[in-house]
Amino acid sequence: MYGTFTIEYRSTARLSDVTSAIDRKPGRPRSERVRQAVLSAAAELLVEGGMAAMTMEAVAARAGVSKVTVYKWWPSRGAVAIDAYFEHYRQTITFPDTGDIAQDLQRQMSALLRAFSGRAGAIMAELIGQAQTDPALSTTLLDRWIAPRRDATRAVLRRAIERGQLRADLDLEAFMDQLYAPLYFRLLVPHRPLDPRLPRTLIRQALDGARP
Amino acid sequence: MYGTFTIEYRSTARLSDVTSAIDRKPGRPRSERVRQAVLSAAAELLVEGGMAAMTMEAVAARAGVSKVTVYKWWPSRGAVAIDAYFEHYRQTITFPDTGDIAQDLQRQMSALLRAFSGRAGAIMAELIGQAQTDPALSTTLLDRWIAPRRDATRAVLRRAIERGQLRADLDLEAFMDQLYAPLYFRLLVPHRPLDPRLPRTLIRQALDGARP
């Protein structure tokens, strides 16, 4: 056991952090109640009907909050959606590093596949879809979801290389894509179902190659 | 040289086919002029401003056609978009089969990457994004774009197996994903640019594996 990589998905700074700080702004402070209400409403609507149902008007109405207030703190629909997603699907996924790279990858990928097979997967698909026409959402998705996962995976793979379990001349970025991109691909382009045995197959073929 | 696989992307049946048929419908025949005008207008708008600009109203206006007529023949925005895409980006991509699987894959993947790097790639990304909330678009995309490519690739890979260039126990579906999904992934989730050298790396690693 070499330790454990923990991926923390932080949302926008909590208000408690702000209000406890010394340098308080003058004037009425931002309402934590409102913030929570908006994100909860957005998360509910996302679960119920996806991005289509999560309109700004619906969020404001369900949260019992003025539409103006929502627009004040979140610039776009995508921003609300992703904040709600990370607030309520706060996934602290641990990346095991037991020393057996194949097994560690298998655990990690299976967990991701299970997440993708459920409601969270459908929402993630819609978020990525929406990101195609929302640059702000795209960068947020990269910073808060993709980058931390890749960082953790890269670290584990580097260790495996040091242990001699992987070729030292591997292109890690391409290698990670060959492992994980198929999951995203099948999530977004469902040419084939997300078979629970897919991780095993992907890892075996990625490690051993295709030549006889 | 073992021959060539040609992938033909057929759009909705051309009107010329219909009108030349014997069993003509009674009544005023559908106007080919209108159909062309709609698809051209849609393609133009797609190129200019993506899906966001390609609204039904804009298409009808630019085509000089009644909005009702557009709705009569195409059920949704996605349907118009994909018809326009395949009508004006009619890509007859040939899949070489020279006997050297690595080289053939490289040619094919490089061609796809070049396409993805240009305007067609941006539009494809938006189409896939839109497909997340448009089931009809999703199936059309699978039938007209994904399936024919995978069929051709699968055939080439089977031949390679017969020639002994690839392991016989390969999971071809997973293998194809490991080759091509990274391209789609980087197109949709641009965590890293679509490097022209990516195909070479992907193919090398997929064929040779990651173990030392």
Place this chain on the structure above:
DNA sequence: TCGATTACTGAACGCTGTGTTCACGAAGTT
């Protein structure tokens, strides 16, 4: 206690796009 400052509200607004209805004329069939 009193401004000053910032947060939130409700109602309304103009705008754009969706998807539909209607009555009418156009272009083919038998």
Place this chain on the structure above:
DNA sequence: AACTTCGTGAACACAGCGTTCAGTAATCGA
């Protein structure tokens, strides 16, 4: 001719967007 289907323009109700406005609420420093 009668018949059938196609295309048109105008109008419609509906929904969501993003914004403006006047007014109220909460917290500051003095």
